[in-house]
Each structure stands twice: as C-alpha cells, then as structure tokens.
Amino acid sequence: MEFVLDIFDITKTFPIEEKYVLIPQVRRSVLSIPSNIAEGAGRNTKKEFANFLHVAQGSLSELDTQLEIALKLKYIATDLYDKLNTTMERIDKMLTGLIRNQLRAKR
Numbered sequence: 126m127e128f129v130l131d132i133f134d135i136t137k138t139f140p141i142e143e144k145y146v147l148i149p150q151v152r153r154s155v156l157s158i159p160s161n162i163a164e165g166a167g168r169n170t171k172k173e174f175a176n177f178l179h180v181a182q183g184s185l186s187e188l189d190t191q192l193e194i195a196l197k198l199k200y201i202a203t204d205l206y207d208k209l210n211t212t213m214e215r216i217d218k219m220l221t222g223l224i225r226n227q228l229r230a231k232r
Contacts, residue, residue, distance in 0.1 A: 128212055129155050132188070135209075139200050147200075151191045157184035158216070175227040182220050189213055 132155040136148045158181045165177025189210070196206040 126159060128216065129159060131209075135201060135205070139195070143200070147191065147195065151188065151195070154184050154188040154191060157181065158188070162220075171227040175224050178220050178224045178227065182217060182224075185213055185217055185220070 133152060136143075136151050139148050161177045161181040161184065165174040165181075168174050168177065192201065192206060192209055192213075195201045196203065201209075
C-alpha cells in the first residue's frame with residue numbers, strides 16, 4: 126500500500142497538462158495491483174487467485190511502462206525512477222512467488 130501512496134504523491138508533481146492523460150493512467154495501474162490481489166484472495170480456488178495475481182502483474186508492467194515514459198518526458202528524475210524500478214522488481218518477484226505457490230497447491 127505504501128507504494129500506491131508514493132506513486133500518488135509522485136504524480137502530484139507531473140505537469141498540469143497530464144491531468145487527464147498520464148496521471149490517471151499511472152494511478153489506475155498502481156491501484157489495480159493491490160486491488161487484484163485482494164479480489165483474488167477472496168476467490169474460491171487457488172487457480173482463480175493465481176489468475177488475479179497474473180492480472181496484478183500485468184498492471185505492474187503497465188505501470189513500469191508509464192513510469193519509463195514519465196522518465197523520458199523528464200517528469201521524474203533518473204534516481205527516483207531507479208528507486209521505483211527496484212520496488213517494482215521486488216513486487217514482481219513477490220507476485221511470481223505467490224503465483225507459483227497457488228499453482229503448486231491443490232485446490
């Protein structure tokens with residue numbers, strides 16, 4: 126959840142012309158990650174949970190692309206992008222581990 130709050134704070138610094146383009150897209154992507162984890166956790170089977178974890182990974186990939194665009198547009202500094210990228214890599218590894226765990230376990 127802390128990562129979501131960090132991203133929301135960062136997007137507050139984006140130029141006003143991104144109010145209806147990049148800012149909402151970035152925020153939707155980052156919100157989708159914990160939302161899909163939570164929704165999947167409430168499902169009946171481990172396979173369903175794993176599917177929602179895959180969706181969360183897809184949202185993480187979207188966020189990665191959007192932050193790279195923000196970097197190239199100079200909306201965020203390289204050192205901040207590197208820090209965010211490290212966090213995204215850590216989240217991706219956790220999701221991958223959860224997916225493997227869910228698919229290994231029987232229903």
